[in-house]
Amino acid sequence: MKLLVVDDDPDLLSLVGFALSQSGFVVVKAVDVPSALRVFAAESPDLAILDINLPGGSGFDICEAIRKQSRIPVMMLTARGEEEDLVRALDIGADDYLTKPFSPRTLLARVRALLRRSGLESGGAMTVGSLSLDLESLVLHVGAAPPVKLTKLETRLLQILLANAGHVVGTERLLTHVWGHRGSGDRQLLKQLVHRLRHKIEVDPGLPKVLKTEPGAGYRIDEVQA
Protein backbone atom coordinates (compact mmCIF):
# COMPACT_ATOMS: atom_id res chain seq x y z
CA MET A 1 0.00 0.00 0.00
CA LYS A 2 1.58 3.22 -1.16
CA LEU A 3 0.93 6.56 0.57
CA LEU A 4 1.74 10.04 -0.64
CA VAL A 5 2.63 12.53 2.08
CA VAL A 6 2.98 16.20 1.22
CA ASP A 7 4.26 18.76 3.70
CA ASP A 8 6.81 21.53 3.55
CA ASP A 9 8.15 20.77 7.03
CA PRO A 10 10.92 18.21 6.61
CA ASP A 11 10.78 17.24 10.27
CA LEU A 12 7.14 16.40 10.16
CA LEU A 13 7.66 14.66 6.86
CA SER A 14 10.33 12.33 8.14
CA LEU A 15 8.49 11.65 11.37
CA VAL A 16 5.29 10.75 9.59
CA GLY A 17 7.21 8.84 6.97
CA PHE A 18 8.93 6.81 9.62
CA ALA A 19 5.77 6.01 11.50
CA LEU A 20 3.96 4.92 8.39
CA SER A 21 6.71 2.82 6.92
CA GLN A 22 7.12 1.16 10.31
CA SER A 23 3.59 -0.04 9.85
CA GLY A 24 4.32 -1.56 6.50
CA PHE A 25 3.26 1.22 4.17
CA VAL A 26 5.34 2.42 1.29
CA VAL A 27 5.69 6.17 1.64
CA VAL A 28 6.44 8.66 -1.10
CA LYS A 29 6.96 12.28 -0.16
CA ALA A 30 6.79 15.73 -1.65
CA VAL A 31 7.39 19.20 -0.24
CA ASP A 32 5.50 21.44 -2.64
CA VAL A 33 2.64 21.42 -5.09
CA PRO A 34 4.45 20.81 -8.37
CA SER A 35 6.53 17.97 -7.03
CA ALA A 36 3.48 16.49 -5.34
CA LEU A 37 1.66 16.38 -8.66
CA ARG A 38 4.66 14.83 -10.34
CA VAL A 39 5.00 12.20 -7.65
CA PHE A 40 1.31 11.49 -7.75
CA ALA A 41 1.40 10.93 -11.48
CA ALA A 42 4.53 8.85 -11.32
CA GLU A 43 3.75 6.68 -8.32
CA SER A 44 -0.01 6.38 -8.28
CA PRO A 45 -0.29 6.20 -4.51
CA ASP A 46 -3.29 4.58 -2.88
CA LEU A 47 -3.88 7.39 -0.40
CA ALA A 48 -2.74 10.98 -0.04
CA ILE A 49 -2.01 13.01 3.08
CA LEU A 50 -1.81 16.68 2.19
CA ASP A 51 -0.78 19.70 4.18
CA ILE A 52 -2.82 22.77 3.31
CA ASN A 53 -0.12 25.41 3.57
CA LEU A 54 2.51 24.72 1.00
CA PRO A 55 5.05 26.70 -0.98
CA GLY A 56 3.87 27.15 -4.52
CA GLY A 57 0.20 26.59 -3.90
CA SER A 58 -2.00 24.83 -1.39
CA GLY A 59 -3.06 21.32 -0.56
CA PHE A 60 -6.43 22.20 -2.03
CA ASP A 61 -4.89 22.43 -5.46
CA ILE A 62 -3.36 19.01 -5.08
CA CYS A 63 -6.59 17.56 -3.81
CA GLU A 64 -8.52 18.95 -6.73
CA ALA A 65 -5.97 17.68 -9.20
CA ILE A 66 -6.12 14.23 -7.65
CA ARG A 67 -9.91 14.21 -7.68
CA LYS A 68 -9.90 14.78 -11.39
CA GLN A 69 -8.18 11.52 -11.94
CA SER A 70 -8.81 9.33 -9.01
CA ARG A 71 -11.01 8.43 -6.09
CA ILE A 72 -8.24 7.56 -3.69
CA PRO A 73 -8.79 8.66 -0.10
CA VAL A 74 -7.36 12.09 0.68
CA MET A 75 -6.58 13.34 4.16
CA MET A 76 -5.85 17.03 4.72
CA LEU A 77 -3.66 18.44 7.46
CA THR A 78 -4.55 21.81 8.91
CA ALA A 79 -3.07 24.05 11.55
CA ARG A 80 -5.11 24.57 14.69
CA GLY A 81 -7.87 27.10 14.44
CA GLU A 82 -8.45 27.24 10.73
CA GLU A 83 -11.79 25.58 10.75
CA GLU A 84 -12.99 27.34 7.65
CA ASP A 85 -10.35 25.38 5.75
CA LEU A 86 -12.05 22.18 6.73
CA VAL A 87 -15.25 23.13 5.04
CA ARG A 88 -13.42 23.84 1.86
CA ALA A 89 -11.39 20.65 2.12
CA LEU A 90 -14.41 18.42 2.44
CA ASP A 91 -16.14 20.44 -0.22
CA ILE A 92 -13.35 19.75 -2.65
CA GLY A 93 -13.55 16.05 -2.04
CA ALA A 94 -11.19 15.31 0.80
CA ASP A 95 -12.23 12.34 2.92
CA ASP A 96 -10.82 13.26 6.29
CA TYR A 97 -8.68 15.87 8.01
CA LEU A 98 -6.36 16.08 10.97
CA THR A 99 -5.45 19.14 13.02
CA LYS A 100 -1.81 19.77 13.80
CA PRO A 101 -0.24 18.81 16.05
CA PHE A 102 -1.23 15.18 16.07
CA SER A 103 0.33 11.98 17.29
CA PRO A 104 1.62 9.39 14.86
CA ARG A 105 -0.70 6.94 16.51
CA THR A 106 -3.70 9.06 15.64
CA LEU A 107 -2.54 9.47 12.10
CA LEU A 108 -2.09 5.75 11.73
CA ALA A 109 -5.54 5.04 13.06
CA ARG A 110 -7.12 7.53 10.68
CA VAL A 111 -5.20 6.21 7.72
CA ARG A 112 -6.30 2.67 8.48
CA ALA A 113 -9.87 3.81 8.88
CA LEU A 114 -9.76 5.55 5.53
CA LEU A 115 -8.29 2.58 3.77
CA ARG A 116 -10.87 0.30 5.29
CA ARG A 117 -13.70 2.63 4.37
CA SER A 118 -12.54 2.82 0.78
CA GLY A 119 -12.08 -0.90 0.45
CA LEU A 120 -8.38 -0.62 -0.24
CA GLU A 121 -7.35 -2.18 3.07
CA SER A 122 -4.01 -3.79 2.61
CA GLY A 123 -4.08 -7.31 1.40
CA GLY A 124 -7.75 -7.13 0.73
CA ALA A 125 -9.50 -7.51 -2.56
CA MET A 126 -11.03 -4.74 -4.58
CA THR A 127 -14.47 -5.39 -5.94
CA VAL A 128 -16.31 -3.55 -8.64
CA GLY A 129 -19.55 -4.92 -9.93
CA SER A 130 -19.00 -8.61 -10.56
CA LEU A 131 -15.24 -8.26 -10.70
CA SER A 132 -13.19 -9.06 -7.63
CA LEU A 133 -9.44 -8.72 -7.68
CA ASP A 134 -7.24 -10.10 -4.95
CA LEU A 135 -4.10 -7.99 -4.91
CA GLU A 136 -2.17 -10.44 -2.78
CA SER A 137 -2.74 -13.71 -4.52
CA LEU A 138 -3.12 -12.13 -7.96
CA VAL A 139 -6.39 -13.90 -8.53
CA LEU A 140 -9.38 -12.43 -10.27
CA HIS A 141 -12.97 -13.62 -9.92
CA VAL A 142 -15.30 -12.76 -12.75
CA GLY A 143 -18.87 -13.36 -11.73
CA ALA A 144 -19.42 -17.04 -11.04
CA ALA A 145 -16.73 -18.17 -13.45
CA PRO A 146 -13.69 -20.05 -12.16
CA PRO A 147 -11.01 -17.73 -10.78
CA VAL A 148 -8.23 -16.57 -13.08
CA LYS A 149 -4.58 -16.36 -12.14
CA LEU A 150 -3.00 -13.09 -13.22
CA THR A 151 0.55 -11.90 -13.51
CA LYS A 152 2.04 -8.98 -11.60
CA LEU A 153 1.63 -6.53 -14.45
CA GLU A 154 -1.86 -7.66 -15.28
CA THR A 155 -2.83 -7.12 -11.66
CA ARG A 156 -1.43 -3.62 -11.61
CA LEU A 157 -3.27 -2.74 -14.75
CA LEU A 158 -6.53 -4.05 -13.39
CA GLN A 159 -5.92 -2.33 -10.10
CA ILE A 160 -5.78 1.13 -11.55
CA LEU A 161 -8.64 0.46 -13.92
CA LEU A 162 -10.84 -0.84 -11.13
CA ALA A 163 -9.87 2.03 -8.87
CA ASN A 164 -11.21 4.31 -11.58
CA ALA A 165 -14.09 2.14 -12.66
CA GLY A 166 -16.51 3.99 -14.89
CA HIS A 167 -13.90 6.57 -15.87
CA VAL A 168 -11.47 6.55 -18.74
CA VAL A 169 -7.87 6.15 -17.67
CA GLY A 170 -5.43 7.77 -20.06
CA THR A 171 -2.71 5.79 -21.79
CA GLU A 172 0.10 7.73 -20.18
CA ARG A 173 -1.31 7.27 -16.71
CA LEU A 174 -1.64 3.54 -17.21
CA LEU A 175 1.92 3.32 -18.45
CA THR A 176 3.40 5.10 -15.48
CA HIS A 177 1.28 3.23 -12.99
CA VAL A 178 2.19 -0.18 -14.34
CA TRP A 179 5.78 0.34 -15.44
CA GLY A 180 6.84 3.53 -13.68
CA HIS A 181 8.72 6.21 -15.52
CA ARG A 182 10.46 3.74 -17.74
CA GLY A 183 7.51 2.70 -19.84
CA SER A 184 6.53 6.27 -20.58
CA GLY A 185 5.64 6.69 -24.20
CA ASP A 186 5.80 3.03 -25.11
CA ARG A 187 2.24 2.24 -26.14
CA GLN A 188 3.29 -1.14 -27.42
CA LEU A 189 3.82 -2.44 -23.91
CA LEU A 190 0.30 -1.44 -23.02
CA LYS A 191 -1.16 -2.93 -26.19
CA GLN A 192 0.38 -6.27 -25.39
CA LEU A 193 -0.61 -6.24 -21.76
CA VAL A 194 -4.20 -5.39 -22.57
CA HIS A 195 -4.21 -8.05 -25.26
CA ARG A 196 -2.97 -10.73 -22.89
CA LEU A 197 -5.27 -9.65 -20.10
CA ARG A 198 -8.28 -9.74 -22.36
CA HIS A 199 -7.50 -13.29 -23.36
CA LYS A 200 -7.71 -14.21 -19.71
CA ILE A 201 -10.79 -12.35 -18.61
CA GLU A 202 -12.99 -11.78 -21.64
CA VAL A 203 -15.41 -14.34 -22.98
CA ASP A 204 -14.68 -13.12 -26.49
CA PRO A 205 -11.40 -11.17 -26.53
CA GLY A 206 -12.39 -9.81 -29.91
CA LEU A 207 -15.46 -8.10 -28.48
CA PRO A 208 -14.41 -6.97 -25.03
CA LYS A 209 -17.28 -6.59 -22.57
CA VAL A 210 -15.20 -5.68 -19.55
CA LEU A 211 -12.03 -3.91 -20.55
CA LYS A 212 -13.20 -1.37 -23.11
CA THR A 213 -11.11 0.74 -25.45
CA GLU A 214 -11.73 4.48 -25.67
CA PRO A 215 -10.10 5.44 -28.96
CA GLY A 216 -7.75 8.34 -28.61
CA ALA A 217 -8.22 8.45 -24.86
CA GLY A 218 -7.36 5.24 -23.07
CA TYR A 219 -9.14 2.27 -21.51
CA ARG A 220 -12.07 1.92 -19.19
CA ILE A 221 -13.82 -0.65 -17.04
CA ASP A 222 -17.47 -0.18 -16.20
CA GLU A 223 -19.51 -1.68 -13.46
CA VAL A 224 -20.59 -4.99 -14.87
CA GLN A 225 -23.67 -6.72 -13.58
CA ALA A 226 -23.17 -10.39 -12.88
Place this chain on the structure above:
Amino acid sequence: MKLLVVDDDPDLLSLVGFALSQSGFVVVKAVDVPSALRVFAAESPDLAILDINLPGGSGFDICEAIRKQSRIPVMMLTARGEEEDLVRALDIGADDYLTKPFSPRTLLARVRALLRRSGLESGGAMTVGSLSLDLESLVLHVGAAPPVKLTKLETRLLQILLANAGHVVGTERLLTHVWGHRGSGDRQLLKQLVHRLRHKIEVDPGLPKVLKTEPGAGYRIDEVQA
Protein backbone atom coordinates in the same frame (compact mmCIF):
# COMPACT_ATOMS: atom_id res chain seq x y z
CA MET B 1 -0.01 27.22 -20.87
CA LYS B 2 1.19 30.72 -21.68
CA LEU B 3 0.81 33.61 -19.22
CA LEU B 4 1.25 37.32 -19.81
CA VAL B 5 2.58 39.31 -16.86
CA VAL B 6 2.63 43.10 -16.97
CA ASP B 7 4.30 45.18 -14.30
CA ASP B 8 6.68 48.13 -14.32
CA ASP B 9 8.72 46.81 -11.42
CA PRO B 10 11.45 44.62 -12.92
CA ASP B 11 12.11 42.90 -9.59
CA LEU B 12 8.54 41.83 -9.16
CA LEU B 13 8.42 40.83 -12.79
CA SER B 14 11.37 38.51 -12.58
CA LEU B 15 10.27 37.06 -9.26
CA VAL B 16 6.81 36.30 -10.53
CA GLY B 17 8.21 35.08 -13.82
CA PHE B 18 10.51 32.71 -12.03
CA ALA B 19 7.82 31.32 -9.76
CA LEU B 20 5.45 30.72 -12.64
CA SER B 21 7.94 29.16 -14.98
CA GLN B 22 9.08 26.93 -12.16
CA SER B 23 5.58 25.55 -12.16
CA GLY B 24 5.68 24.77 -15.82
CA PHE B 25 4.06 27.86 -17.29
CA VAL B 26 5.45 29.75 -20.23
CA VAL B 27 5.72 33.40 -19.22
CA VAL B 28 5.79 36.43 -21.48
CA LYS B 29 6.35 39.83 -19.91
CA ALA B 30 5.75 43.49 -20.57
CA VAL B 31 6.50 46.65 -18.60
CA ASP B 32 4.09 49.19 -20.06
CA VAL B 33 0.78 49.45 -21.83
CA PRO B 34 1.88 49.64 -25.47
CA SER B 35 4.30 46.74 -25.22
CA ALA B 36 1.71 44.73 -23.29
CA LEU B 37 -0.74 45.12 -26.14
CA ARG B 38 1.88 44.16 -28.67
CA VAL B 39 2.88 41.09 -26.74
CA PHE B 40 -0.73 40.12 -26.23
CA ALA B 41 -1.40 40.30 -29.94
CA ALA B 42 1.76 38.46 -30.85
CA GLU B 43 1.71 35.68 -28.28
CA SER B 44 -1.94 35.00 -27.59
CA PRO B 45 -1.45 34.12 -23.93
CA ASP B 46 -4.01 32.01 -22.12
CA LEU B 47 -4.15 34.24 -19.04
CA ALA B 48 -3.05 37.76 -18.16
CA ILE B 49 -1.75 39.21 -14.89
CA LEU B 50 -1.88 43.00 -15.01
CA ASP B 51 -0.57 45.61 -12.64
CA ILE B 52 -2.85 48.61 -12.36
CA ASN B 53 -0.27 51.37 -12.01
CA LEU B 54 1.78 51.49 -15.12
CA PRO B 55 3.78 54.15 -16.94
CA GLY B 56 1.86 55.43 -19.90
CA GLY B 57 -1.56 54.15 -18.88
CA SER B 58 -3.11 51.68 -16.50
CA GLY B 59 -3.84 47.99 -16.33
CA PHE B 60 -7.47 48.88 -16.85
CA ASP B 61 -6.69 49.96 -20.38
CA ILE B 62 -5.00 46.66 -21.11
CA CYS B 63 -7.84 44.73 -19.56
CA GLU B 64 -10.39 46.55 -21.65
CA ALA B 65 -8.38 46.01 -24.80
CA ILE B 66 -8.09 42.32 -24.04
CA ARG B 67 -11.78 42.01 -23.30
CA LYS B 68 -12.59 43.33 -26.71
CA GLN B 69 -10.92 40.37 -28.28
CA SER B 70 -10.86 37.60 -25.81
CA ARG B 71 -12.31 36.03 -22.74
CA ILE B 72 -9.10 34.79 -21.25
CA PRO B 73 -8.88 35.06 -17.47
CA VAL B 74 -7.43 38.37 -16.28
CA MET B 75 -5.98 38.95 -12.84
CA MET B 76 -5.28 42.48 -11.66
CA LEU B 77 -2.60 43.47 -9.18
CA THR B 78 -3.32 46.39 -6.87
CA ALA B 79 -1.40 48.14 -4.12
CA ARG B 80 -2.76 47.85 -0.64
CA GLY B 81 -5.59 50.12 0.28
CA GLU B 82 -6.97 50.94 -3.10
CA GLU B 83 -10.15 49.02 -2.78
CA GLU B 84 -12.07 51.28 -5.09
CA ASP B 85 -9.83 49.97 -7.86
CA LEU B 86 -11.14 46.51 -7.31
CA VAL B 87 -14.66 47.48 -8.08
CA ARG B 88 -13.57 49.00 -11.31
CA ALA B 89 -11.41 46.01 -12.18
CA LEU B 90 -14.20 43.51 -11.75
CA ASP B 91 -16.52 45.90 -13.51
CA ILE B 92 -14.30 45.98 -16.53
CA GLY B 93 -14.22 42.26 -16.75
CA ALA B 94 -11.27 41.14 -14.68
CA ASP B 95 -11.74 37.73 -13.09
CA ASP B 96 -9.68 38.09 -9.96
CA TYR B 97 -7.34 40.48 -8.21
CA LEU B 98 -4.47 40.29 -5.79
CA THR B 99 -3.26 42.92 -3.35
CA LYS B 100 0.44 43.66 -3.19
CA PRO B 101 2.45 42.42 -1.54
CA PHE B 102 1.59 38.80 -2.12
CA SER B 103 3.48 35.54 -1.90
CA PRO B 104 4.31 33.57 -5.02
CA ARG B 105 2.40 30.74 -3.41
CA THR B 106 -0.77 32.75 -3.33
CA LEU B 107 -0.33 33.90 -6.88
CA LEU B 108 0.18 30.38 -8.10
CA ALA B 109 -2.89 29.15 -6.30
CA ARG B 110 -5.02 31.92 -7.76
CA VAL B 111 -3.68 31.39 -11.25
CA ARG B 112 -4.49 27.71 -11.07
CA ALA B 113 -7.93 28.43 -9.75
CA LEU B 114 -8.56 30.83 -12.63
CA LEU B 115 -7.38 28.39 -15.24
CA ARG B 116 -9.52 25.70 -13.76
CA ARG B 117 -12.54 27.94 -13.63
CA SER B 118 -12.10 28.88 -17.24
CA GLY B 119 -11.82 25.29 -18.32
CA LEU B 120 -8.36 25.65 -19.76
CA GLU B 121 -6.73 23.49 -17.16
CA SER B 122 -6.48 19.94 -18.35
CA GLY B 123 -8.87 17.38 -17.05
CA GLY B 124 -12.48 17.27 -16.10
CA ALA B 125 -15.42 18.45 -18.11
CA MET B 126 -16.50 21.88 -19.26
CA THR B 127 -20.07 22.96 -19.76
CA VAL B 128 -21.43 25.95 -21.63
CA GLY B 129 -25.14 26.28 -22.13
CA SER B 130 -26.40 22.92 -23.32
CA LEU B 131 -22.98 21.77 -24.46
CA SER B 132 -20.91 19.60 -22.18
CA LEU B 133 -17.47 18.43 -23.20
CA ASP B 134 -15.65 15.68 -21.35
CA LEU B 135 -11.97 16.31 -21.92
CA GLU B 136 -10.92 12.89 -20.68
CA SER B 137 -13.14 10.56 -22.58
CA LEU B 138 -13.44 12.90 -25.60
CA VAL B 139 -17.21 12.82 -25.50
CA LEU B 140 -19.56 15.72 -26.16
CA HIS B 141 -23.13 15.95 -24.94
CA VAL B 142 -25.39 18.26 -26.90
CA GLY B 143 -28.58 18.87 -24.99
CA ALA B 144 -30.50 15.66 -24.60
CA ALA B 145 -29.14 14.16 -27.81
CA PRO B 146 -27.06 11.02 -27.68
CA PRO B 147 -23.42 11.75 -26.82
CA VAL B 148 -20.94 12.24 -29.66
CA LYS B 149 -17.50 10.71 -29.75
CA LEU B 150 -14.86 13.24 -30.75
CA THR B 151 -11.26 12.92 -31.81
CA LYS B 152 -8.32 14.50 -30.03
CA LEU B 153 -8.13 17.49 -32.36
CA GLU B 154 -11.85 18.07 -32.37
CA THR B 155 -11.80 18.08 -28.60
CA ARG B 156 -9.02 20.64 -28.48
CA LEU B 157 -10.83 22.88 -30.90
CA LEU B 158 -14.03 22.72 -28.90
CA GLN B 159 -12.12 23.25 -25.70
CA ILE B 160 -10.78 26.62 -26.68
CA LEU B 161 -14.02 27.67 -28.33
CA LEU B 162 -16.03 26.77 -25.25
CA ALA B 163 -13.51 28.47 -22.99
CA ASN B 164 -14.20 31.62 -24.99
CA ALA B 165 -17.88 31.05 -25.55
CA GLY B 166 -19.63 34.12 -26.83
CA HIS B 167 -16.45 35.63 -28.23
CA VAL B 168 -14.75 35.22 -31.53
CA VAL B 169 -11.55 33.22 -31.39
CA GLY B 170 -9.08 34.25 -34.04
CA THR B 171 -7.83 31.83 -36.65
CA GLU B 172 -4.24 32.08 -35.54
CA ARG B 173 -5.08 31.40 -31.93
CA LEU B 174 -7.10 28.35 -32.85
CA LEU B 175 -4.29 27.03 -34.98
CA THR B 176 -1.67 27.32 -32.29
CA HIS B 177 -3.94 25.93 -29.60
CA VAL B 178 -4.87 22.86 -31.58
CA TRP B 179 -1.70 22.12 -33.52
CA GLY B 180 0.96 24.05 -31.65
CA HIS B 181 3.35 26.23 -33.52
CA ARG B 182 3.56 23.75 -36.34
CA GLY B 183 0.20 24.48 -37.90
CA SER B 184 0.71 28.22 -37.80
CA GLY B 185 -0.58 29.83 -40.95
CA ASP B 186 -2.23 26.77 -42.41
CA ARG B 187 -5.88 27.80 -42.59
CA GLN B 188 -6.75 24.71 -44.58
CA LEU B 189 -6.21 22.48 -41.57
CA LEU B 190 -8.68 24.55 -39.61
CA LYS B 191 -11.23 24.57 -42.42
CA GLN B 192 -11.21 20.80 -42.53
CA LEU B 193 -11.35 20.36 -38.78
CA VAL B 194 -14.29 22.73 -38.48
CA HIS B 195 -15.97 20.98 -41.38
CA ARG B 196 -15.60 17.57 -39.78
CA LEU B 197 -16.62 18.79 -36.37
CA ARG B 198 -19.75 20.43 -37.74
CA HIS B 199 -20.81 17.18 -39.33
CA LYS B 200 -20.70 15.60 -35.90
CA ILE B 201 -22.39 18.25 -33.81
CA GLU B 202 -24.65 20.30 -36.08
CA VAL B 203 -28.14 19.26 -37.02
CA ASP B 204 -27.61 20.83 -40.43
CA PRO B 205 -23.89 21.25 -41.10
CA GLY B 206 -24.78 23.62 -43.92
CA LEU B 207 -26.49 26.05 -41.54
CA PRO B 208 -24.40 25.90 -38.39
CA LYS B 209 -26.30 26.80 -35.23
CA VAL B 210 -23.52 26.10 -32.78
CA LEU B 211 -20.15 26.66 -34.36
CA LYS B 212 -20.52 29.92 -36.21
CA THR B 213 -18.18 31.48 -38.73
CA GLU B 214 -17.04 35.07 -38.28
CA PRO B 215 -15.81 36.01 -41.75
CA GLY B 216 -12.38 37.51 -41.72
CA ALA B 217 -11.95 36.89 -38.00
CA GLY B 218 -12.38 33.32 -36.84
CA TYR B 219 -15.04 31.15 -35.25
CA ARG B 220 -17.36 31.48 -32.32
CA ILE B 221 -19.64 29.42 -30.14
CA ASP B 222 -22.51 31.07 -28.31
CA GLU B 223 -24.41 29.91 -25.32
CA VAL B 224 -26.99 27.60 -26.75
CA GLN B 225 -30.32 27.19 -25.09
CA ALA B 226 -31.23 23.59 -24.41
Place this chain on the structure above:
DNA sequence: GTACGATGTTACCGAAATGTCACCCCGGCG
Protein backbone atom coordinates in the same frame (compact mmCIF):
# COMPACT_ATOMS: atom_id res chain seq x y z
C1' DG C 1 22.01 -26.07 -16.85
C1' DT C 2 17.14 -26.68 -18.45
C1' DA C 3 12.31 -25.68 -18.67
C1' DC C 4 8.80 -22.70 -18.19
C1' DG C 5 6.13 -18.65 -17.62
C1' DA C 6 6.45 -13.70 -17.78
C1' DT C 7 7.77 -9.89 -20.16
C1' DG C 8 9.84 -7.15 -24.01
C1' DT C 9 10.48 -6.54 -29.11
C1' DT C 10 9.42 -6.50 -33.89
C1' DA C 11 6.38 -6.78 -37.61
C1' DC C 12 2.04 -6.64 -40.03
C1' DC C 13 -3.01 -5.62 -40.74
C1' DG C 14 -7.11 -2.85 -41.03
C1' DA C 15 -9.53 1.12 -39.48
C1' DA C 16 -9.78 5.68 -38.11
C1' DA C 17 -7.74 10.17 -37.85
C1' DT C 18 -5.41 13.54 -40.04
C1' DG C 19 -3.21 16.03 -43.91
C1' DT C 20 -3.34 17.45 -48.81
C1' DC C 21 -5.33 18.83 -53.01
C1' DA C 22 -8.65 20.39 -56.31
C1' DC C 23 -12.64 22.60 -57.00
C1' DC C 24 -17.02 24.96 -55.74
C1' DC C 25 -19.71 29.08 -54.42
C1' DC C 26 -20.09 33.86 -53.50
C1' DG C 27 -19.24 38.75 -53.20
C1' DG C 28 -16.24 42.72 -54.42
C1' DC C 29 -13.98 45.05 -58.04
C1' DG C 30 -11.84 46.82 -62.24
Place this chain on the structure above:
DNA sequence: CGCCGGGGTGACATTTCGGTAACATCGTAC
Protein backbone atom coordinates in the same frame (compact mmCIF):
# COMPACT_ATOMS: atom_id res chain seq x y z
C1' DC D 1 -17.23 39.91 -67.93
C1' DG D 2 -12.92 37.88 -65.65
C1' DC D 3 -10.09 38.07 -61.72
C1' DC D 4 -9.34 37.69 -57.07
C1' DG D 5 -9.85 36.00 -51.87
C1' DG D 6 -12.28 33.84 -48.25
C1' DG D 7 -14.65 30.14 -46.96
C1' DG D 8 -16.97 25.35 -47.79
C1' DT D 9 -16.88 20.64 -49.68
C1' DG D 10 -15.50 16.27 -51.32
C1' DA D 11 -11.93 12.98 -52.81
C1' DC D 12 -7.85 11.01 -51.88
C1' DA D 13 -3.07 10.24 -49.60
C1' DT D 14 -0.66 9.63 -45.55
C1' DT D 15 -0.07 8.86 -40.82
C1' DT D 16 -1.43 7.18 -36.52
C1' DC D 17 -3.69 3.94 -33.65
C1' DG D 18 -5.23 -0.32 -31.87
C1' DG D 19 -5.24 -5.41 -32.37
C1' DT D 20 -2.78 -9.56 -33.35
C1' DA D 21 0.83 -12.82 -33.95
C1' DA D 22 5.42 -14.53 -33.73
C1' DC D 23 9.65 -14.44 -31.79
C1' DA D 24 13.41 -12.91 -28.38
C1' DT D 25 14.88 -12.30 -23.75
C1' DC D 26 14.73 -12.60 -18.86
C1' DG D 27 14.22 -14.75 -14.38
C1' DT D 28 13.26 -18.36 -11.49
C1' DA D 29 12.24 -23.17 -9.96
C1' DC D 30 13.80 -27.45 -10.52
